[in-house]
Amino acid sequence: MSNSIRDYEKLAVDILAAVGGKENIIKASRCATRLRLVLKETPKDANKKVSELTGVITVVETGGQFQVVIGMHVGKVFDKLSSLTNLEASNDDEEQKTSILNRVIATMSAVFAPFIYVLAAAGILQGCLILINMLNPSFASTGTYEVLSFMSWTPFTFLPIFIAITASKHFKCNPYIAVACCAALVSPSWAEIASRIAGGETVTFLGIGLAETTYTSSVLPPLFLVWLLSYVEKFIEKKLPDAVKPLFTPFLCMVIMVPLTIIMIGPLSDRVATAIANGYNYLYNAAPTVAAAVIGGLWQIVVIFGVHWGVTPMNIANFEMNGMDTFQAFQTMAVIAQVGAVVGVFIKSRSMATKNIALSAGITGIFGITEPAIYGVNLKLKKPFIAGCIAGAVGAVVASLFNTAYYVYAGLPGMLTIVNAISADNPSSIIGMLLGSAIAFFGAIIIVQIIGIGEKEKKEAKVEVSSQSLKKVEKEIKNPITGKVIALENIKDPVFSSGAMGKGIAIEPKDNKVYAPFNGSVEFVADTKHAIGLRSEEGVELLIHVGMDTVKMNGAGFNMKTEANSTVKEGDLLLEFDIKKIEKAGYSLVTPVVITNSDIYEGCALYIDEEVEFGKSIINIKEK
Numbered sequence: 001m002s003n004s005i006r007d008y009e010k011l012a013v014d015i016l017a018a019v020g021g022k023e024n025i026i027k028a029s030r031c032a033t034r035l036r037l038v039l040k041e042t043p044k045d046a047n048k049k050v051s052e053l054t055g056v057i058t059v060v061e062t063g064g065q066f067q068v069v070i071g072m073h074v075g076k077v078f079d080k081l082s083s084l085t086n087l088e089a090s091n092d093d094e095e096q097k098t099s100i101l102n103r104v105i106a107t108m109s110a111v112f113a114p115f116i117y118v119l120a121a122a123g124i125l126q127g128c129l130i131l132i133n134m135l136n137p138s139f140a141s142t143g144t145y146e147v148l149s150f151m152s153w154t155p156f157t158f159l160p161i162f163i164a165i166t167a168s169k170h171f172k173c174n175p176y177i178a179v180a181c182c183a184a185l186v187s188p189s190w191a192e193i194a195s196r197i198a199g200g201e202t203v204t205f206l207g208i209g210l211a212e213t214t215y216t217s218s219v220l221p222p223l224f225l226v227w228l229l230s231y232v233e234k235f236i237e238k239k240l241p242d243a244v245k246p247l248f249t250p251f252l253c254m255v256i257m258v259p260l261t262i263i264m265i266g267p268l269s270d271r272v273a274t275a276i277a278n279g280y281n282y283l284y285n286a287a288p289t290v291a292a293a294v295i296g297g298l299w300q301i302v303v304i305f306g307v308h309w310g311v312t313p314m315n316i317a318n319f320e321m322n323g324m325d326t327f328q329a330f331q332t333m334a335v336i337a338q339v340g341a342v343v344g345v346f347i348k349s350r351s352m353a354t355k356n357i358a359l360s361a362g363i364t365g366i367f368g369i370t371e372p373a374i375y376g377v378n379l380k381l382k383k384p385f386i387a388g389c390i391a392g393a394v395g396a397v398v399a400s401l402f403n404t405a406y407y408v409y410a411g412l413p414g415m416l417t418i419v420n421a422i423s424a425d426n427p428s429s430i431i432g433m434l435l436g437s438a439i440a441f442f443g444a445i446i447i448v449q450i451i452g453i454g455e456k457e458k459k460e461a462k463v464e465v466s467s468q469s470l471k472k473v474e475k476e477i478k479n480p481i482t483g484k485v486i487a488l489e490n491i492k493d494p495v496f497s498s499g500a501m502g503k504g505i506a507i508e509p510k511d512n513k514v515y516a517p518f519n520g521s522v523e524f525v526a527d528t529k530h531a532i533g534l535r536s537e538e539g540v541e542l543l544i545h546v547g548m549d550t551v552k553m554n555g556a557g558f559n560m561k562t563e564a565n566s567t568v569k570e571g572d573l574l575l576e577f578d579i580k581k582i583e584k585a586g587y588s589l590v591t592p593v594v595i596t597n598s599d600i601y602e603g604c605a606l607y608i609d610e611e612v613e614f615g616k617s618i619i620n621i622k623e624k
Contacts, residue, residue, distance in 0.1 A: 011055045012080035015068060018049035022085040029110035029170065030078040034060075035068040036110070042066055044528065045551045052502070052596060057376045069376075110170040111223065112312050115162045118155050119409065125152040126408040127419035134422060156409060159316075160185050160215055160222035167223055171230035177250045178229055182222045184258045185215035185266075205259055211267040217320060219313040220269035225261045232256055280314060284326055288400040292330050296396025296440070297389050299334035300374060315409065324405040329421055329433060330396040332406075332413040333440045337392030339365035339415070340441035341384040342373040344448025368414030383454045387447035395440030402432025475536070477518060477619040478570060480544055481591060482511035484611045485618055488592060493548050496592045502543065504594035505605045505618060514544055514575040515614050516568040517593075526551070529558035532574055533596070540621070541597040546577050548588040557581035571615060595619075 015035070016022060020043050027038040039046075042061065050068055051059045055077075057069040070077055129148055133140050155162065164182035168175040184190065197203050197212040204210065215221050236252050237245060284291040311327065318325035339362055346358035354377070361373035378385035403426060410417035421433035479485070484507065491497050491506045520536040530550040534542045546558070557578035562568060582589055606618050 297393030340444030341388035368412030391443035399436030404432035
């Protein structure tokens with residue numbers, strides 16, 4: 001996908017159309033690589049339509065979300081989608097019918113994803129300072145170090161304010177009130193009061209004794225504060241006269257929420273985060289190799305299901321309590337192993353298209369973002385993903401033998417955060433990190449070379465269909481349905497007409513039979529029998545989609561004559577459909593015939609606006 005703003009805007013438009021329009025979207029958010037949509041109802045063909053859009057890596061439906069994996073440019077797509085759907089002003093009164101677990105997952109993603117790069121950048125800066133101090137201990141006494149050091153800690157110190165901004169958007173409450181309340185939690189005045197309490201002094205509020213809990217770098221207290229604030233604010237807004245709302249809504253919210261947090265929410269949530277961290281730490285202390293193997297081997301599976309943001313409070317609690325965290329060290333092994341696996345695919349694959357995707361995903365993985373590697377390559381091919389999990393587990397186990405831990409928080413654990421394992425008090429930590437990382441990375445590459453990638457040798461193909469004639473025709477695609485040939489851009493379905501699913505033509509059927517347009521194989525058959533995907537012996541991939549929105553007929557009126565993975569010859573009968581039944585149901589019979597891998601072919605469509613019998617050439621193509 002190019003970097004043109006128009007491309008991002010077009011992708012947003014196409015995704016919106018494929019998921020049922022803005023009326024079908026309850027909530028939308030984004031993370032480092034994913035567009036996360038909560039839909040009222042997921043159209044049956046939405047996953048397939050969105051997955052085939054240019055610029056989309058894959059689609060994952062999990063945690064009550066329709067997640068569109070796009071990559072580094074997801075922010076631009078999200079911005080356009082937000083403007084198209086008017087998300088800020090959308091009515092959220094309709095109850096979201098998802099489980100509590102799914103809501104927690106969605107909340108963690110929405111809250112942490114927008115500023116995770118800020119934390120990652122600060123973590124890298126801290127790691128660099130540690131490395132410089134190891135090489136030049138006198139640097140720690142310089143003013144330069146002091147400035148860079150307080151800069152690196154600032155995002156963590158004021159983490160509750162970042163959470164206030166993103167959580168207020170997620171929970172739909174006034175962001176300025178949320179920031180005011182959370183800023184109070186990190187006020188130096190409260191830190192001074194808490195230190196007096198810790199020293200034995202009793203401080204009360206309305207006769208209630210206050211705890212010594214402080215909130216710099218905290219996660220759960222500000223998160224719960226903003227969540228409850230969303231209800232308190234709505235309640236107050238309903239009760240107050242319009243004339244006094246602007247002044248007394250923030251006044252009452254602050255007077256209620258800040259004391260409530262320091263009296264109850266803060267101490268309780270602090271205990272919860274501490275308990276979770278203690279649970280993991282107990283497993284680590286009891287069986288460090290087991291803890292390492294579990295995290296190093298299975299962490300990327302957690303990423304697949306989109307619940308990886310949920311461990312952030314535990315990580316931060318570990319740093320707060322112990323000044324270190326082994327969990328993130330083992331996460332790093334899992335990340336590096338998947339990067340190694342995708343590099344292994346780059347080395348092993350004979351397909352230039354696969355090599356290009358693997359190279360791009362590998363570069364992204366260096367920065368700790370493995371979704372492109374997982375969804376674009378490793379998981380798709382299966383064997384590389386398994387290789388990454390095995391290598392990650394082994395690397396983490398080896399690292400655990402050296403008592404490896406992170407001494408600086410890593411927003412996105414990966415190759416660039418290896419320096420976070422440096423510690424003057426634990427010099428073996430970085431040794432274990434380097435050794436474990438090398439095993440994870442090179443081990444994954446080696447395993448991929450041994451077990452292979454499960455890739456079928458094939459020619460990659462894509463087509464630019466134009467009205468220009470070709471000097472040399474390498475392949476003819478025959479007409480699969482007797483009928484009138486029309487230009488694809490003239491059909492009403494925006495996903496097909498935009499070319500997002502590929503280049504091709506459309507046909508207005510005059511007959512009810514679909515025939516094989518070439519020798520090849522059946523790649524897939526839609527459950528609803530209205531569409532079939534084919535692959536020619538030369539590698540051309542073709543989608544024949546009978547009618548518009550006919551997926552809603554749930555197979556009624558369609559009689560599939562073949563099945564997935566079967567071999568077909570040119571002219572074989574593939575499908576029969578009931579024209580009258582489709583028309584009676586109110587659906588268009590216009591049938592797109594689309595080349596879905598349209599990158600490295602150029603071609604021309606023949607007989608546009610003419611009626612053509614099946615078996616006659618309608619598209620001529622050649623490799624670019």
